[in-house]
Amino acid sequence: MFTFLKLLLHDMKDDFGRFRFWFFLTRNLPGQCGFYIRKRLLSDKFKSVGENLVIHIGVRIRNYDKIAIGNNVELGAETFYQALGGLVIGDNTIIGPGAKIWTINHKFDDPDTPIMKQGCQYKKVVIGNNVWIGANAFIMPGAHIGDGCIISAGSVVGGKRIAPYSILAGNPARVIGKRDQHPDSHRAVSHN
Numbered sequence: 001m002f003t004f005l006k007l008l009l010h011d012m013k014d015d016f017g018r019f020r021f022w023f024f025l026t027r028n029l030p031g032q033c034g035f036y037i038r039k040r041l042l043s044d045k046f047k048s049v050g051e052n053l054v055i056h057i058g059v060r061i062r063n064y065d066k067i068a069i070g071n072n073v074e075l076g077a078e079t080f081y082q083a084l085g086g087l088v089i090g091d092n093t094i095i096g097p098g099a100k101i102w103t104i105n106h107k108f109d110d111p112d113t114p115i116m117k118q119g120c121q122y123k124k125v126v127i128g129n130n131v132w133i134g135a136n137a138f139i140m141p142g143a144h145i146g147d148g149c150i151i152s153a154g155s156v157v158g159g160k161r162i163a164p165y166s167i168l169a170g171n172p173a174r175v176i177g178k179r180d181q182h183p184d185s186h187r188a189v190s191h192n
Contacts, residue, residue, distance in 0.1 A: 019045065028057055050091065066103075070129065085122030085141055090129035096153065098136040101125055105141050123159055137173075148179055 011017035019041070026037045038055040045064045050071035058078040061067070066083040070091035077097040081087060085103030095101075103125050107118040123142035127133070131145055134153035142159025145151070149162055152169035162168065167177040 023061075027059060030057060056097070076135070083125075086124035088124070088126045090127055090131065090147065092129055093127055093131045093133075095133045096135035096137065099133050099138070101127075101139040103141050128164065150179065152176075 008021075011021060023038075023041055026034065026041060028034075029037055034057060035054060038059070039053055042055060042061070042064060043049050043053065046067045046069055047065055048068045050069060050073065052072045053069060054074040056075060056077040056079070059075050060078075060080045062082045063084040064081075066085070067081065067087045067089070069089045070093065072092045073089055074094045075081075076095045076099060079095055079098065080100045082100075082102045082104055087101060087103055089095075104120050104122050106115050107121055108115050110118060121141070125139055125141065126144045127139070128145055128147035128149065130147055131149050131151070133139065133145075133151045134155065136154045137151045138156045139145070139151070140157060140159050143157045144161045145157065146162050146164030146166065148165040150167045151157055151173065152167070154171070155169050155173040156171040157168060157173045163175070165179040166175045167179060168174065169176045
């Protein structure tokens with residue numbers, strides 16, 4: 001018990017330690033109060049953040065200071081963000097429950113050296129505007145997802161560029177369709 005208290009006091013001595021402690025206590029706070037507290041705790045910690053950010057219950061974030069978030073973004077329940085390599089999330093983007101976004105990966109080039117001793121590589125992830133990332137999707141380091149894309153639930157998106165308005169599904173994720181960029185442009189106009 002003494003060791004635990006000693007470690008807790010150590011963690012509480014700096015701003016980062018205190019922040020992690022308070023975020024841990026509030027990440028599962030339910031209801032509107034939870035939304036409010038999480039937004040207040042995190043808004044000034046991100047690299048930048050737009051208006052109307054919604055942070056659902058159970059969100060986990062590493063390296064929040066490397067995350068730039070646009071307007072009207074929703075971080076779904078139980079999502080996980082590892083942003084040491086840099087993460088940009090565009091306006092009007094929805095990230096479904098259980099999704100993970102990673103910007104760092106272990107190096108593994110040398111088969112004679114344990115992977116944990118080979119270091120890491122950092123690759124920025126960029127998510128465009130008006131993107132929907134489905135439940136339990138995994139976005140890997142280096143992915144650049146264009147505006148208007150839909151990433152289907154459970155998809156694994158590798159570190160590549162995804163053309164705007166693409167619909168992706170699978171592991172590895174593949175383009176299975178395209179969204180119409182201008183849905184109103186093909187509708188007949190009625191003058192009645």
